[in-house]
Amino acid sequence: MDYAIVLLLVFLCHEVFTVSSSKLPHLSHKHQTSSLLKFKNTLTVDTSTSYLCQEPYPKTSSWNMSRDCCSWDGVICDEMTGHVIELDLSCSNLAGTIDSNSSLFQLSHLQRLDLSLNNFSNSHISPEFGKFSSLTHLDLSDSNFSGQIPSEISHLSKLQSLRLYGRLRLIAHDFKLFLQNLTQLIDFVNFPHNFPESMGYLTSLCYLYLQNCNLRGPIPESLSKLTRIEDLYLQYNSLNGTIPSGIFSLPSLSRLVLSNNHFSGQFEDFNSNSLNLIDLSNNQLQGHLPNSIQNLLLDLGNNNLNDTFPVWLGALPDLLVLSLRSNKLHGPIRTSSIENMFPELRIIDLSYNAFSGNLPSSLFQHLKAMRTIDPSMGAPRYHGDTYYEDSITVATKGFVRILYLYTAIDLSTNKFRGKIPSIMGDLIAVHIMNLSHNGLQGHIPSSFGDLSSVESLDLSGNQLSGEIPQQLASLTYLSFLNLSHNHLQGCIPQGPQFYTYESNSYEGNDGLRGFPISKSCGYARVLDTNDTVSGLDDEESNSDFQNDFWKGALMGYGSGLCIGLSIIYFMVSTGKPIWLARIIIGMEHKIILGRRKKQRRQRNYRRRNINHF
Template sequence: MSSWNMSRDCCLWDGVICDEMTGHVIELDLGCSRLVGKIDANSSLFQLSHLQRLNLSWNEFHGSHISPEFGRFLSLTHLDLYNSNFSGQIPSEISHLSNLHSLRLSGTGRLRLVAHDFKLLLQNLTQLRELDLTFINISSTIPLNFSSHLTTLNLGFSGLYGIIPESIFHLPNLETLDLSYNYKLNGYFPKTKWNSSASLILLDLSGVNFSDNLPKSIGYLTSVHSLSLPNCNLRGPIPESLSNLTCIEHLYLQDNSLNGTIPSGMFSRLPSLSRLHLSNNHFSGELEDFKSNSLEEIILGGNQLQGQIPKSVQNLENLKGLDLSFNNFSGNVDISLFSNLKQLLGLSLSYNKISLINENKINFTWPESLTMLELAACEVKELKFLKSAKKLWLLDLSNNKIQGRIPDWAWSNWMSSLRDLNISHNMLTSVDSIPLQLLDTIDLRSNLLQGSLPIPSNSTKYFFISHNNLTGEIPSSICNLTSLRMLDLAKNNLKGAIPQCLGSITALQVLDMRHNNLSGNIPTTFINESSLSSLNLHGNKLEGKIPQSLTNCKQLEVLDLGDNHLNDTFPVWLGTLPKLKVLSLRLNKLHGPIRTSRIENMFPKLRIMDLSYNAFSGNLPSSLFQHLKAMRTTDPSMEASRYGGNSYYQDSIAVVSKGYEREVVKILFLYTTIDLSKNKFEGHIPTIMGDLIALRVLNISHNGLEGPIPSSLGSLSLVESLDLSSNHLVGEIPAQFASLTYLAVLNLSYNHLEGCIPQGNQFQTFENNSYEGNEGLRGFPVSKSCGTTYAVSGQLDGEESNSEFLSDFRKAALMGYGSGLCIGISIVYFMMSTWKPIWFARIIVKLEHKIMMGRRKKQRRQRNCRRRNNH
């Protein structure tokens, strides 16, 4: 528009076309014209009443709605507002443009179209050839009334749901169909020939749920050039008919449940195929030889393919990307296999059973184009074969056998290009410096590195060097890494103070320094703009108080300060952190009662709380338990979820579960725990603890608790480990505990409990050590019987009497097993009226249990026998 000159006829302006007879403006093409601002209803644009084509695509109309005045262009055949950043609701007046052949309104998610107007649009625009509503929020089912003239239909990312009408697949002139990434949309492929199969060139149904096999009818799409069906819940084998798609160039079937072998026709009978993506399925068997020179991308990672990598790979002269990672390929792979691939950009062979070798010891030259190389777990022992790779920006050599130090030539080669370096899980002994200016990520975890902590360049965002033998102090120069997002120094021998300035790095999301010898105080300088989501300082020698500036870290999810020398009271102010899920303060010198403030919503997301091995006192905090909202509700959809970490880093925490301490690397919602053991709590167990129904682990052992066990704990239906041992609890074990079907570990030992132990379900599996130290308990598995009490008034003298009794006892047991439980026990009880050894009462209940279990085994064997006979 800068070239428009008011002194010249507007029909001569760039982007303006007029009718030669009438002089009316009939076309206006202002695409990519850097237009900004709003288009109001009184804009002179709407005075162009003879306009037939209007293109305003790729401009910046931020904050501007699509005016209803657009409905006045009744002669319009082409309207293109693609990606011009309009927002708000699309006016229904657009449906007045009944002469439209092409309508492109797709944008960046700021536009919405109500379901009624969507149907009205399709009903009135009967001349449409092209309809593009990608990224328009429609949130509707798909109507049935599409124009039979349609050649292009793009409705991706539109929030569509329901079932795809099969009539769409039968539109006679359809060339492009894109319904991708409407995750609530379901579909069914036509089982016979599609009407559109002769014309369809592009079919993209990514993310649509089919839950079906690929039908043979897919072979009718003989004109298709691009077929995209990733993440569609497809299963079964690839039909042989797919080899009929001789025009296909791009085939995307990744992230499904397809199985069987990959048809040989994929590599021989599809002469135009350039991109083949079959990753993350269940394909097995060996790969056939590659016979098509058109292949540019072969992405087969994440399957169960086996055998050797075909040597015909070296003939794929146009290959740019090859991913065979996470399969079961085996044997030696000579690097010369890739010497002819002059256009290769990326190669991934990670996590197979192969050994990368240089058999002829040649001076191998990698393609100059190579930028990504992933060779994790490929038995790599040295780096010489990389001397010619000088433009790498991603290099993964993790889980190999590389020893010594990284040679100088490597740093020199990668200086100007490398952004992501992973040499973790090797045997490197030293890294003098990391002189890489563009590096985003460096991963040196699990090596044998010694000496002081190397500091990477200021541009580094992710720095992992845990599980090494680094010594010395952490230099304050690490705070120069102002772009740092994740810093993992865990499990080294670093000492001294934590630099205070680390709390001031705004971008820092993860700070992990657990299991070192760090001393002094925790930094007190955490700032308001902090992005910190995980802070792990477990297993150091930190002293002093927990800094209240942590309340500035509003994104904090994981806080582990366990196993230090912190001396403080309970930091109730941490309850204001809205996203905190994990809090571990175990093994410190924390003390005093746990008092809660009057804050309305405390610890709303907390799912793991470990305060064990401290000196907390007073009553258990009922007012705290009533706030733990995430522990008071269960959501089945969260069972498989996890939080903490990403593809580079996974949060970890020490959790005591089922009697054992374990380090949970991926913190699952499964581990919903409260551990208050080894403190000085007293008083009664609050009944409100029974409301924490999401708990999997509850440990309040080794305190001074008294009174009865509240029956409300029987409501913890998901609990797997329950430890109330070493307290002063009295009364009976609540009968409601028998309904805890997930309970795998129960410890009630060393209390003052009495009465009968509940029977049934999990209680049949617990041993004596669950109850020892409670002299008043009776029933299985302790020695005292529960029910009828038998007087013991004498003792057999000598081994002979005991042997005689045991002989008769075994006979009775065998009679009971053969005759039935009731008869056998009756015989034993009859014997008891005559023989009254003092130790008899201690084994009678065990006998009942063994006879019952033997009978059950016999019944199972009989059932299995009948099943085999029936088959």
């Protein structure tokens, strides 16, 4: 009985303590509240700052003495002590300077500090930041700090993540002082010397983003010691020499971006089961492609690769993007040995090479991701989106989201000949198709009328003959069309989108006639009873044609807007969009130019339409 009473008392005491402690308010220290308010008063709110944020808002506007500071936006306190341990003022529209005597530095218990995406007016990073002895995460990126990074940062012995994106300089001999347990170092720090050899000492480093940091010289072999590294982004520097072979075999490396440097030499085979993004574009790499590449995203454009088409890439079941543009690749594309080729591919860019021979139908036969549209989403359906949403990091998630909306084929400026395979009309999810500047012959396949998502179709600079298929008039999203410099003849199709194209879309085809290059094509337009010539003026029109015209034009515009907003979302949310944006923006350039002219063409059309019909 006594034993039971003791247990009951222990239980009741525990419950009383739990309930009472759970109801205790955060007891912030008055001097911390005062320090935060003083820090707030040294800054102003400027809505023109934080423009890179998706939803910026002034968090400090909620700070006042009527509420405990632990309930303020951006402030987190320790539940037991009441100390302010986290301060997140990112995207807060803050403007001003942070001097060494700022009351911010009185918050001695801070563990996480995020001041990113504000405007601190070219303030230098104060040495006082080095006194936050408990700090594990420090983010000062994109906040207009400048000058030299103080060596006092190396005093932060618990620091795990350091983000310093901005116009900053780091002295080489100070780098060794940076901490052994650092797991994240973020970009746009200006290194005035060669790539620091001591970078390899950061054995806990998981993410290294140093794009556009004025890095020079070769990549030190010591980077091959970073066995925990997952992301390595070193693009837009002046790095040269060969890429250390050990980099490709790092056991945890998932994303490798070394584009826009001066790397040279040949590829070597490597063994990696973790790499799923490789971007080595815009270097001077030579030789053959190693068949050990098994990643999801591959950009090797603008190098000096001299090889035939790497047909074995088609067997990679998860390859999403393949860009081999502007190399010295040559010969025919042979695919007969590969079954189910490129099943998940969404972007293929082989332009500006010397590929030759016929376009094999088998290349396009199994492009499942380009053949399926989800009607409920109004966008191409990506197979396996649940897996990527759940399993890939934020950067790759953002990229995959854009892939849901975007597919493209660019085979331009090669030496392809023969007929265009009619099976390409089955690629109904393709947004951009560019087969220009080859030696393609025969007719334009009528199956192209099934390309219901296409916005840009460029077949110029070939030897195509016959008539333009009337089926193309049903492509309501088609904003850019170029059929110039072929041997086409007959009547130009009539339809809402075709009324928006100018004569340069058809130049160099002496056998073509009809609007907009001539007034007569041997047919008459059937007008609705309410569609009269007198009603066609610059101010208003009640014709059925005008309704259909605007429906088609707006549908085409809406599709492009969706793609554009997706690109912006990716750029803002990841901060690492450059290599993909270059591919997409390059292929969309003609669409954008065409849309800028559309409004003028629409106004002029009605005047010309009176004489035409």
